[in-house]
Amino acid sequence: MSWDLLFTGDERDIAVRDGLIAAVGPGLPRDAHRIVDVTGRLVTPGLIDAHTHVGPGYWGIDPDPVAWYSGVTTWVDAGSAGAYTVDGLRRVARAAGVRIHALLNISAVGLAGRTGESRDLANCDVPLAIDTIQADRELFHGVKVRIDSETVGDNGVEPLRRGLAAAEACGVPLMAHIGTAPPALDEVLDLMRPGDLVTHCASGIAAPLGPAVRAAAERGVLLDLGHGSGGFAFDVLEAQLDAGLAPHTVSTDLHARSLHGPVFDLPTTMAKLLAVGVPLDEVVAAVTTRPARALGLPGGSLTVGDPADIAVFEVRPEPLGLVDAHRQVRTSPVRLINEATFVAGRLLPPRLPAPPAPWIPLTDTQRAALDRRGRDIRALLTTPLVDVAGLAEQFPRTEPRSS
């Protein structure tokens, strides 16, 4: 009997066969095609990011060039696609090396454009949303509604009511994005059901600190971080933690405008939780078991029979300054450095990042950083990897024949 892949660690080994976790425990037989020594490393289930944007349109990014160095094996697209734009998301999901699931935007136009998708209520078509979700329960695990003044215009909470009707009919959770009022935050929170998620829960703009957020959390509404380009403030999170309100799930809201900062990736977002004192095991649960359970997703644990989605991190005791969406800075005591990411037992290979779309605004500093990265990559790839001492003579010349 031999494994395809065996991780050998401090306390337990993890064996993989046929893309699944085949055995977990101490001292497993060293009989594997490939053995990965993870002594001293943090080994987690492949991370699940419950709020990302990978569907085509204004916000979407390609997940593979980020996944291989961040440990994120399951990407939940949160409302990039609505019923009219599902085919584009399906093509992305089929082509990706990572697992993609989605929350359907209640607005059928989804996030093809920058915002405003629920200003025309004709787009918030409940029967169409229900049919779209029911037709692909593999892809769709919930409904997404963005509720802020820019998105809904004069429509108040009506898009949310419609999203809830669709979610109720399909038996799936709803994720609500909160931001600038109106509609009032309390009105939004009061409508949400146990098991629904409030993303941007530590938003500096919505600042959910009143009794309505406590009441929502107490009846089982789940707080999701959803960092994004405008959805996370350290001081709001600290006030929530002081009040006993910790985020249930930690997600990035990684998209074309947050990828180059302030979010960068999920391990960086996790370090922001460490920076305000959330323990590492809580943070890991918030990106593995909890999002899996909240959205009914496979994975999120290292149990025999589960898909062999595995991430290996070095937890380096080195202070790391981190910035929220409002340029507030906190310091994490450690850096989480992903060393390897496996999907179904397959190591994700390096993938070069694509340049940002032309409509994405970047500061001069961000542009300079992208140029520097381009030069560094070019320098790496144009420098011979090994010198003469590292090469063999593969076809030795024979002695010339004497005539």
Ligand SMILES: [Zn+2]
């Ligand atoms: Zn988002």
